[in-house]
Amino acid sequence: xxxxxPDSNAVVYERVKRSAQATLTGDFYNLSFQAMNTMCRxxxxxxxxxxxxxxxxEVLHWVAWFEARYSRFIPDxxxxxxxxxxxxHWVDVDPETDALLNLCQEMIFFTRGVFDPTALPLIRLWNxxxxxxxxxxxxxxxxxxxxxxxxxxxxxxxxxxxxxxGMCLDLGGIGKExxxxxxxxxxxxxxxxxxxxxxxxxxxxxxEPPEKxxxxxxxxxxKNPGHVWVGVAVTNHAVATSGxxxxxxxxxxxxxxxxxxxxxxxxVNNGILSVSVIAPHCTVAGILxxxxxxxxxxxxxxxxxxxxxxxxxxxxxxxxxxxxxFHAYTTx
Numbered sequence: 404x405x406x407x408x409p410d411s412n413a414v415v416y417e418r419v420k421r422s423a424q425a426t427l428t429g430d431f432y433n434l435s436f437q438a439m440n441t442m443c444r445x446x447x448x449x450x451x452x453x454x455x456x457x458x459x460x461e462v463l464h465w466v467a468w469f470e471a472r473y474s475r476f477i478p479d480x481x482x483x484x485x486x487x488x489x490x491x492h493w494v495d496v497d498p499e500t501d502a503l504l505n506l507c508q509e510m511i512f513f514t515r516g517v518f519d520p521t522a523l524p525l526i527r528l529w530n531x532x533x534x535x536x537x538x539x540x541x542x543x544x545x546x547x548x549x550x551x552x553x554x555x556x557x558x559x560x561x562x563x564x565x566x567x568x569g570m571c572l573d574l575g576g577i578g579k580e581x582x583x584x585x586x587x588x589x590x591x592x593x594x595x596x597x598x599x600x601x602x603x604x605x606x607x608x609x610x611e612p613p614e615k616x617x618x619x620x621x622x623x624x625x626k627n628p629g630h631v632w633v634g635v636a637v638t639n640h641a642v643a644t645s646g647x648x649x650x651x652x653x654x655x656x657x658x659x660x661x662x663x664x665x666x667x668x669x670x671v672n673n674g675i676l677s678v679s680v681i682a683p684h685c686t687v688a689g690i691l692x693x694x695x696x697x698x699x700x701x702x703x704x705x706x707x708x709x710x711x712x713x714x715x716x717x718x719x720x721x722x723x724x725x726x727x728x729f730h731a732y733t734t735x
Contacts, residue, residue: 411479416467425459431597431613434459438466439474439579441603447590448597448613458593462586469582473503475523475573482572486523490568495561504558506686507577511553514694514706522665523573524550529670531661536652538659544668551665580643580689583607587685600685607641607685619734625676625718632718634734640712641685645692646677664697673699674719681732682713691715700724 415438422437432455435444445462449455475482485494496504510518524547528539539547550569557564565571574581583600587607590598597610599618608618617638621631625648635642647660647670659670678695682688691713695703700717707715707726714729 411477412468412471415471415477416464419463419467419470423459423463427455429613432459434462436463436466439470439582439602441579443602444599445586445590445601446599447595448610449595454593454595458590458595461589461593465586465589466582469578469585472500473574473578475571475575482574485563485565486571489565489570493557493562493564496563498561501561503574503577503581504563506581507574508553510577510686510690513710514690515698516553516666517664517694517697518576518690519551519553519665520572520574520576521551521553521556521570522663523571524548524569525663525665525668526573529659529661529663531650531652531659536654536659538654548668551668576693577686577690579603580605580641580685583641583685605641605643605685605689607688608637609639611638622679622716623677635679635681635732636734637681637732640681640683641688642679642681643685643688643692644677644679645689645696646675646718647671647696648676662693662696671697674721675699675703675717676720677718678703678715679718680707680713680715681729682710687713 419436419438424435426433430450431446431448433446471477472481474480477483481500488494507520528543528547550567555566557566579602583602583605584607587598587600587609591609599608606620612618617636619634619636620642621634622644624630624632625646628649647662650661652659662671664671675696678692680688680692682691687710691707691710695706695715695717698706703717704724704726707713714726716729717724
């Protein structure tokens with residue numbers, strides 16, 4: 404794979420490379436690094452050291468390229484350029500970006516508008532890092548919502564236009580999970596048969612772990628962070644969890660989490676603490692977990708059930724809801 408290296412890509416690559424650590428346990432290689440503002444790891448089996456080195460280098464290059472191209476925090480990224488051109492002119496995009504935007508459109512339809520990459524004006528309005536926290540007023544929320552909505556975007560093959568100044572894209576709700584799927588595909592294309600890709604606890608596995616059998620992944624207890632409430636055993640599947648139990652604030656007795664409902668303009672407050680989804684692809688698992696968190700237990704379970712090969716569990720303040728097949732994956 405040959406990737407171009409513009410200045411921002413080179414800067415990101417050097418940062419990612421400096422953070423990288425590679426170890427070997429038996430014939431299992433363990434690569435860890437910091438990228439996309441999260442800890443990443445790729446564990447895989449091979450008996451060929453040259454293949455291991457080549458794969459590790461390709462993973463670091465691809466992830467750095469992906470972050471430099473799609474991060475909204477990098478001004479000269481493609482997303483940065485699209486956002487800067489809002490209300491002014493069209494921006495050319497490459498076929499992979501077209502495919503990624505098409506995937507966004509499919510997920511928006513599937514999640515009934517809960518997943519929306521144009522929600523950044525609302526995300527910026529709700530500043531969870533402010534001290535003391537501030538709840539935006541109704542007029543500010545309404546003004547931000549005027550800039551939100553995938554239907555407002557204009558697209559044609561190879562180009563995109565945000566027609567109103569202030570509109571912006573944020574692929575944070577899909578990017579990390581998409582990267583997990585792509586890195587696992589890169590490993591499989593190189594002939595790796597056993598691999599785990601974990602980017603910030605969004606995980607996808609293929610083949611068998613060192614101890615054989617299934618890969619065992621712990622699901623964190625939202626009522627007791629840092630501890631696992633159950634483990635799941637998966638092969639050739641992905642696991643993703645969404646929750647606001649670590650990122651929220653209290654204001655005048657009301658709890659405000661960091662997961663927004665873009666349709667309402669406010670953080671979700673439906674009693675859900677976390678949602679874990681098992682699905683064939685990490686992109687689907689990640690989008691489902693966040694969307695179900697917004698929709699609530701009943702609609703959420705129904706949505707998971709509509710997705711072939713997906714199972715999930717919803718943890719609320721009082722109980723847990725599971726799809727019919729979720730228990731088949733649990734180990735404790």
